[in-house]
Amino acid sequence: MRTIDWVDGAIELVDQTRLPDEYVTVRISTVDELIDAIRRLAVRGAPALGVAGALGVVLAGDDQDAIARLRAARPTAVNLAWGVDQAAAWLRQGPEAVLETALRIRDEDIAACVAMGERGADLLEGDRLRIMTLCNTGGLAAVERGTALGVVQTLHERGRMAEVLALETRPLLQGARLTTWELGRMGVPHRLVADSAGPYLLARGGVDAVLIGADRIAANGDTANKIGSYSLALGAQRAGVPFYVVAPETTIDFATPTGEQIEIEDRGPAEVVTIRGVRLTPEGTDAANPAFDVTPHDLITAIITDKRVIRP
Template identity: 65%
Template sequence: MRTIDWISGHIRLIDQTALPATVTVLDIHAVEELVDAIKRLAVRGAPALGVAGAMGVALAVRNLPAERARETIATLRAARPTAVNLALGVDVALAAFERGGADAALDAALRVRDDDIAACRAMARRGTDLLDRLLPGRSRLRVLTICNTGALASVEHGTALGVIEKLHSDDRLDRAVVCETRPLLQGARLTAWELRQMGAPYDLIVDSAAPITIIRGGIDAVLVGADRIAANGDTANKIGTLGLALAAARASVPFLVVAPETTVDLRTPSGEAIEIEDRGGAEVCTFHGVQTAPDGTTARNPAFDVTPADLITAIVTDQRTIDLSDNETPAHRPLPAQHAG
C-alpha cells in the first residue's frame, strides 16, 4: 500500500512508529491528528511530508469554517521547520483553494501525490545512470545510506533508497549498508524493513561504524536523501549525514544526494540559513520508553545536520543532475527547457 493516500474523504497513512513489528494504518480525519502524526514521526520523509501538507489543507478546507481552517493550516505548515516540502505542499494546496475552493485544493493535493510517484521513478533512473558514469565497469555495487529514504519517506519507491531498489531489481546491488540512525533508528526499523521486503541483501551498522567502513574500502558510493537543498548546494539531511560526507571525501567515494526538485529551495542561499529542528532530550535520554541516562541529564538532539556543497559529488533530482564536483549549483545549473518555470 502507499505510505500516504486520500481515501473516501480523509487521509490514510502507515504509522511508521509501529514498524517493523506491525504495519499499522492510521485514518486521519482532522488536521490536529495529522499534526500529531507528523510531530511524532508517524509520517516522515520530505516527499511524504509534502503530500501530507497538501492533503492536510484539503482536509481543513473541506471540514472547517474558513477562519478555523486557516489557523490549523498555519499550525500544520510549522510542524517540521527544516523540511521544505511540508510548507511547499501546504502552499500549493492553499493557493489552489484560494483560486477554486475546496475541490481545487483536493485536486492539487492529489497532483502532489501523483507527481511524487513519478518523481521517484525518474530519480531511480537518473541515479543509476549517474552511478554508471561515476563507477564505470563495476557491474555490482556496495552502497551505504542513512535514515530512511524509501517508499515510507514518499508515497511509493523513494529517493535514495529508490535508487538502491532499482540497482537490486537490475541485479546490480552487491550489498546495501544501512546506518541504524540514532536516536529513533529509522535505518534499523524502516530501511532494513523495506530492504527485507524487496529481498535485497543488506547489513545494518551502528552510525559510528560508517566512516571506517567507507574509508577502508567497503563502499562504492554513499546515497542519501535531503530535507532542504539550498541555492548553493548545501544540503540538510538526517543528523549523521555530514560525517558520511567527510568520510566519503577522504576515501574519494561518490557522495550523492537524491531528492525531488521540490526539495531545492532557491530562497535559501546557503546552509547557514537552514533552521535545524531540535527534538528535545527525551529521545536521547530514553530508549523505547526506558530511561538510559541518569536523572537530570540534559541532552542536545538536533534532528538534522547540513552538508556543505563542496563535500557533495552531485545532487540527483527528478528533473536534473547537478554536478557539484564541477562547481555547478542548484541556482546555476538550469532546469531542462521543458521544466523551466
C-alpha cells in the same frame, strides 16, 4: 504499498512508529490529528510530508490558523511548507480544486521517485554495487519507492546490487527500524551498521557510493539531512567515495541562499536519553538533539533529482 493516500474523504497513512513490529495504517480526518502524526513521526520523509501538507489543506478548508499550524509542524523539511502552499493557493477555487491539486502532488511524487531511481541507477557505474545509506529514504519517506533507496530498488531490479550498508540512525533508529524493513521486503542483501562505524568502513574500502536523501537543499547546494550526514560526507571525501544526495526538485529551496540559513529542529532530550521508552542514562541527564545537520555543497559529488543531475 503507499505510505500516504486519500481514501474516502480522509488521509490514510502508515504509522511508522509501529514498524518494524507492526504494520498499521491510521485514518486522519482532522488537521490536529495530522499535525500530531507529523510531529511524532508517524509520517516522515520530505516527499511524504509534501503530500501530507497538501492533503492537510483539504482537511483544513479555509481555516487559516489550522493551515499555518500545519505549515510550521516540521521547520527544517521544506516540502511540508511547499505542499501546504501549493494546495492553499487553490482555496478560492473551492474544495474540489484543492483536492485535485493535492492528488496531483501525490501522483507527481510517485512519478518523481521513479525518475530519481532511473536517473540515479544510470549515473552509478559498475555491477554488484555496495551502497552505504543513512536514515530511511525508501517508500516510507515518500508515497512509493522513495529517493535514495529508490535508486537502490532500481539497481536491484536491474540485477546490479550486491549489498546495502544501512546506518542505524540514532536516536530514533530509522535505519535500523525502517530501512532494514524495506530492504528485506525488496530482497536486497543488507547489513546494519552503527552510525559511528560508517566513516571507518568507508576508509577500509569496498563501498562504491554513499546515497542519502534531503530535507532541504539551499540554493548553493548545501544540504540539510538527518543528523550524521555531515560526518558521513567527510568520511566519504577522505576515502574517495562518491557522495550523492537524491531528492526531488521540490526539496531545493531557492529562497535559502546557503545552509547557514536553514533552521535545524531540536527535538529535545527524551529521544536521546531513552530508546523506545527505555531509559539509558541517570535520571536528570540533559541532551542535545539536533534532528538534522547541513552538509556543505563541496562535499557532495552530485545531487540527483527527478529532472537532472546537479554537480555543486
